[in-house]
Amino acid sequence: MKSSQSNLQTESVELRHLEREALTSRQVLETFLTRYKQTTETHDLHLPDARIVEKADIPSVRAGPKRKQITLIGLFAGLALGLLISILLEYIKSGLTKPEDAQTALGVPHLASIPLLRRQTDGMSHPGIAARIALHRPNGEFATAVKALARKIIAERHDNSSRIILMASALPNEGKTVVAANLALLLAGSGARTLLIDADLRRSALSQQLGLSEVPGLLDTIVQGKAFETALRRDTNSGLVVLPAGGANLVGLTAMEALEAPGFGHRLARLKDHFDIILVDVPPMLPVADASILAEYADEIIVVTAWQRTPKELLRRAVGTLGGNAAKIIGIVINQVDVGKKSTTRTRRRRNERHGDRISHRAA
DSSP: OHHHHHHHHHHHHHHHHHHHHHHHHHHHHHHHHHHHHHHHHTTTOOOOSOOOSSOOOOOSSOOOOOHHHHHHHHHHHHHHHHHHHHHHHHHHOOSOOSHHHHHHHHSOOEEEEEEOOOTTTTTOOSHHHHTTHHHHSTTSHHHHHHHHHHHHHHHTOSSOOOEEEEEEOSSSSSSHHHHHHHHHHHHHHTTOOEEEEEOOTTTOHHHHHTTOTTSOOHHHHHHHTOOGGGGOEEOTTTOOEEEOOOOTTOOSOOHHHHHTSTTHHHHHHHGGGTOSEEEEEOOOTTTOSHHHHHGGGOSEEEEEEETTTSOHHHHHHHHHTTGGGGGGEEEEEEEEEOHHHHHHHHHHHHHHHHHHHHHHHHHO
């Protein structure tokens, strides 16, 4: 019985220990269940992080957008951007704009700047008028500029020798033919014995403008082996003699074959016995090689280039096609100058220079 009582006491102690552990575990479990239930119930609830201190008043005027401020900012930003773009365009233009560009581009003098002819204001209702505009409007800006060019050419005849002058351009539609026709008319009107030759056997633009596209001319004399004097045409009003391109009814002979025909240079040089100045209107230098062939027979070459249009690199490449004959270039004529646009650009440049001077004066 003592042994049983001792075992019972030991087991009672162990029982109480187990009961205390079970109670503790039960309490911990109930705590976790309570927190889980709270968490589950408040999972979908969003408690605000702010609180209302005071209710706001209803505004009487709108706070935004600030239209006046945005308009002013946009206006000044647009003006600044437009001014920047215009300055950039002014400085990145690839064509010749100023007389000084002739020296920098090709290293030759600037002979003249000829204004642009407009159909509306200059009465250019017919293509033939352009070739005689210097006679129709002798006091116009175009005629004045061409007269200045004619005086320079006459002034260079120190020994009064006869000269063959090529009127060349780098690209088509640069106004070379119109300049050549009016220059020849003014030279003839000044008393110089002048001959104008249409050597553009492909297009014959000069002959068409002068109304001589259907008469025999240069190409006919080459094919028939005749002297060039047999196809000359004289303008009774100005005294100008013209050798048209001809060849209206001829086929089977290309322009290069005609220019390289035997005796061509000799027959051309023989014309110098009858004329003081021989102007030769040649095709553009870059598209075809006719100008480089005729340059062999020329004494001088005048390059006509369009204002602000023909890139300087193309102009140098065109002159390069002449080879050693490029040394015969006596100058550049800047044609089709927009006088109104040029004066606006000059005024803007002077205004910028004056503004820069004022800033420098203030800084000083």
